Amino acid sequence: MDVAHPMDPDGTAVQADAAALRERAAACPVVLPGGVPGMIVSRHRELRDFLTDPRVAKNARHFAALQQGRVPAQWQLSAFALVTGMTTADGDDHRRLRGLAAEAFTPRRVAALRPWIERLAGELVAELPGRTDPDGIVDLRASFAYPLPMGVISELLGVDPAHRDRLHDLTHLLVSTSSPAADAMAAQREIHAVLADVVADRRTHPGDDLTSALIAARDRERDDGTERLSDEEVTGTLLLMIVAGHETTLNLITNAVRALSAHPAQLDLVLSGEASWDAVVEETLRWDGPVANFPFRYPTTDLEVDGTLVPRGTPVLAGYAGAGRDPRAYGPDADRFDITRPPGTRHLAFGHGAHYCLGAPLARLEATVALRTLYGAHPRLAPAVPDAELPRLPGFIGNSVAQLPVGLGG
Template sequence: MSTAHSLDPSGAGVHTQAAALRESAAACPVALPGGVDGMIVSRHKELRDFLADPKVAKNARHFAAYQEGRVPEQWQLNAFALVSGMITADGDDHRRLRGLAGKAFTPRRVASLRPWIEKLTGDLLAALPGHADADGVVDLRRHFAYPLPMGVICELLGVGSGYRDRLHTLTHRMVSTSSGGGDAMAAQREIHAILGRVVQERRADPGDDLTSALIAARDDALHDGAERLSDEELTGTLLLMIVAGHETTLNLITNAVRALCRHPEQRELALSGEVSWDAVVEETLRWDSPVANFPFRYPTTDLVVDGVTVPRGIPVLAGYAAAGRDPREYGPDADRFDITRPPSRHLAFGHGAHYCLGAPLARLEAVTALRDLYAAYPGLRLAAPDEELPPLPGFIGASVAALPVRLAPPTA
């Protein structure tokens, strides 16, 4: 195996590193935290095929180094490898868990959230000027891009408002590869404890929410003699939905606004209605995926990816940031943000059996957020040079940690 690439835990230079990995080979060795050997698949076609390959698993029983005791006990990435739920299930287990969640996460339920999403968006936009500092600058990530998806997913799950800020802090700590292993594991334990309380609350007082529906689906399966959803699987599924349901959409909204600020000619196309907000969202997903490198998949046999051997049992990252700008798929201008680009089948929501269950909700939230944000504040501009925006720490999520903006031009 060739020399392993080191992934930058600071989050700086995500796309520079992604391009280097992609152009080095379709699959490259990487050095994961804690001295764990891994690989990454970074080219679009090869990644799409890898994600759908039946010889690639998600469950850590196929993770050779973990099974052999060569992974640190307090490992930063244990939350991704060991959480119990859809994200780490294969075959019949995955179909069972996804089927139970799918009964509750229906198109009808998502569509029913539209008026509530629009109201929450309007309330947050109306409050934005009140969050501005003395210079008229407001952090759009903190005061808009975060509370919108966090409010939506917690409403969907039936999670009380008192838990939301703590859950956000903990999920960020858990998924940030710049955190120490002990901190990441402690955050995961506390999230499980909070979600356990949510389950108890919803069991005692069911509502029209996803947690109540999952509990009911589990009880129906048990009554019918089917294999039920265990308490660990239930909290693991909720954890996945909390993380995926707000962290990724938070990054998506942030990245879209940042891209439009960096490309004013593209912003004007959207503001004029010449190009739809849906197209803005899809191009952002391709060009600046909210997730740069997603853990983990494990080949169940040695695989060859474009001439490179990916050994059985090695943890493999899905290189979404690199694949999204692959010139082999998107042409010589793949690095250019272009909302007029013909629709493409990007991989930002994954591919195959583990395609993101919440993709329709994320799209609904992002389109609503951008449409209503620019209707309210068409003069919105960055309040700091783009190159000075602090990167989001870690090599999993891809965004900036703050997005300072002025809601109107300085002369307004």
């Protein structure tokens, strides 16, 4: 087997690393934090097929090194491997959990959120001038791209505003592969404690939200007397929704603004009505998606990916950043941001197959509304710092920058 590539825990060159791994082979050996051996699949066709292969599982009982005691007890990525919920469930368990959570993301319910999202986006944009520093600069990530999706997912889940900032900080520690293992584990414990408080509050004061619905499902028994949902599955589902429901959309909005700032001719096309905000969102998802590499899937038998052996029980990263710019799928200009790109190969930014992101329609709606509202008020918005100088979001899972200082352009 080839020499394994150490995954950079700081994520300092996500796209460059993704391209190097993709061009090396469809599946490459990597070293995960803590010295844990793994692999990554980052070519578009091979990743798409891998995500739907029935010989590939999500539950960590198939994680060979973990079952053999070869994973550190304190491990940065344990939350991704060991959380109880949809992302680590297979078969009937996955269908059961996904079916319950899907109630919050029906097309009707998502469409009904549009007026509320538009109102929240308008309020946040109106507040931006008052948040600028003496030089007229505001951190768009902190003041707009973050509170919009966090407000939306919190409303869906019934999370009290008092918990939101803390949940965001804990989420940051969970997804940052550069966090010390002890800090990541402590964040995991605390976020479960916060979510337990949310569940207790919703149990006492149920409402029209997903948490209340999950509690009701938890309290109902099946016909055979077994539980429909365990306490661990309730909190695990909420954890997934909090992380995926705001962190990815936050990165998506941030990355779209960065892309448009770096490609003013593309922005002109949208502002003139020659291209749509939907096209901006889709091209951003392909070209600079919010998730670079997502943990984990485990082959349940030895299998080959384009001639490369992926041994049974190997933790495999889904290399979305590499797949998004794969020239085999998108042609020789795959590295170019182009919102007029003809329809063709569908990107994998939201996954593929049974574990395709439930919240994808909501994320698309939020990002489209956010960009239209933001540029409708501030069409001359411009970055205050060159993109290359912006601090990267630490880690190789999330893909964005930690800050986005901009001038509003008058």
